[in-house]
Amino acid sequence: MRIAVPKEIKNHEYRVALTPTGARELTGRGHHVSVQAGAGEGAGFSDHDYEAAGARIDADVAALWQNAELILKVKEPQAEEVARLTPDHTLFTYLHLAAEETLTKGLLESGATCIAYETITDAKGGLPLLAPMSTVAGRMAVQAGAHSLEKAQGGSGVLLPGVPGVAPGKVTVIGGGVVGENAARMALGLGAEVTILDKSIARLEVLDDRYQGRIKTVYSTADALDEAAKTADMIIGAVLIPGAAAPKLITRAMLADMQPGSVLVDVAIDQGGCFETSKPTTHAEPTYIVDGIVHYCVANMPGAVARTSTLGLTNATLPFVLALADKGWQQALSDDPHFLPGLNVHAGQVTYPAVANAFGLTSVDPVKLVSQ
Ligand SMILES: NC(=O)C1=CN([C@@H]2O[C@H](COP(=O)(O)OP(=O)(O)OC[C@H]3O[C@@H](n4cnc5c(N)ncnc54)[C@H](O)[C@@H]3O)[C@@H](O)[C@H]2O)C=CC1
Ligand SMILES: CC(=O)C(=O)O
Ligand SMILES: [Mg+2]
Structure with a gap:
């Protein structure tokens, strides 16, 4: 799979969604990883570290997004990032949509598949990526x-x-x-x-x-x-x-x-x-x-302590990233009932009831989408 890791652009956000260690896991399985030039700097990872892990460094942001199937981020997409999303993209990041109507509408209009870290669950009733x-x-x-x-x-x-x-x-x-x-x-x-x-x-x-x-x-x-x-x-x-x-x-x-x-x-x-x-x-x-x-x-409080936060976050996200890359979003979500509630938006539809309720929209059961 073609995977892109953009540099975060939210105010004073220094985290990055994938470490060189994670990049190595992905490239070792045959995936193509493109990292925006300088994306890891705030968390203490150089472009060279990513290259040594088999990733490609890309300075052209538009091309980075256009060529990707799976986009890994930390914070919810900012307006210029929403504008880059297309129906061919799967986006995996924090979304917090119930607080952001404009963002929700933008993601719906993009047609992209948007999976939120914060609504993935675990067997103990916790939220392991939050x-x-x-x-x-x-x-x-x-x-x-x-x-x-x-x-x-x-x-x-x-x-x-x-x-x-x-x-x-x-x-x-x-x-x-x-x-x-x-x-x-x-x-x-x-x-x-x-x-x-x-x-x-x-x-x-x-x-x-x-x-x-x-x-x-x-x-x-x-x-x-x-x-x-x-x-x-x-x-x-x-x-x-x-x-x-x-x-x-x-x-x-x-x-x-x-x-x-x-x-x-x-x-x-x-x-x-x-x-x-x-x-x-x-x-x-x-x-x-x-x-x-x-x-x-x-x-985005953790963005201020980006080194610790990036390591803590990516330890938790990596198994899910590997599942998305290896299987594609439908199979990965279908195989894991705790991953499934991560799906918030797909092809112009809200798939998480609490987000739909916040804006008077109807939500589609994600089970129906992954079993197509
Ligand atoms: N600002 C930031 O940078 C960050 C914000 N957060 C946010 O912090 C919030 C809390 O997250 P977690 O602690 O992980 O959630 P959690 O699910 O572990 O804990 C939430 C607690 O709130 C309790 N609760 C719910 N409604 C309540 C009410 N009306 N009165 C009293 N208690 C109530 C629940 O019983 C639960 O124990 C979330 O919104 C999360 O997204 C998390 C990380 C970074
Ligand atoms: C949870 C969240 O919003 C953050 O880490 O920035
Ligand atoms: Mg926000």
Whole structure:
């Protein structure tokens, strides 16, 4: 198969979708891999590294896309990338479509087959291609939030660990999944007082057992959210309903109850965000202030630590990339019921119900497409 790896073009996105190690696996099986010149640089991989793995380096972006059957990316295609997609392409990347109507329409119009990392499942009920980046984003959330608490950033001037004789800061994490647990661990390590809210009792049980009272667990209700707004120095939004737009859990009215200079870190921003006042920001300008509350809403947090993130992401994606390359998308998805829900868009149709619901569209059952 002809496989292309473009250089990512989202703001301050330094990850790459395939490492030289992955390129070697593909070329060793007889596939043709073209990597855009400089695509790996931000993650520490030179063009020479890819050439040594049997890949071809291509400086002509238009030709790279035109000649490819399978396109491997990290972030959702930007407008100029959507314009390059055709019905002959299979695109494998993060998509987060429920938060992006224009992108969804663009992909539908392109006729391409679009498979999302974030909706692929595993036998344990997890999201194995989202989890490594959720781990990164969760770990980063506290350092981003702690920086935002500094006065120069518009924050309240609270130091999370406190000092002897001065109480630590309070961190509330809404959603105790992969992002939430990793954020809580970092906050705990810094010495903050940490509370996790979740709607899943089973998940709260796991966390309670794991942290033995060092992290408070609270069932998420309107009352619990009100309490968080009144007391927390930092609230980290980490909820997910797979594939769907995030529910708005902290409203604008609730900001008035928060201490001035408190911080909202909305990691769930890539699914639209779980705070009413959230809007996507970039690493170039990560924060803004609404009603005295600092908002950090970067949609590609792991891009900032591209070396670690690229290695973590590609470890998880490689088996799926190999299946797509060896078998083609229909056979690969047909053979693996956990890969199948990755299909979000095919030939002008939405194939993931939560994405269709977000925009009042109907979705086609992907089973029907792969068994044709
Ligand atoms: N901004 C960024 O750079 C990144 C963002 N993310 C995003 O972070 C979000 C969280 O991802 P994961 O932790 O992997 O998901 P996850 O599925 O592991 O955890 C989500 C948790 O939210 C809980 N939840 C759902 N609805 C809730 C509600 N109404 N109240 C309280 N809890 C609720 C679930 O029970 C679950 O425990 C996703 O939107 C993901 O795409 C992930 C990586 C990078
Ligand atoms: C999950 C995601 O959106 C990211 O890693 O950028
Ligand atoms: Mg996005």
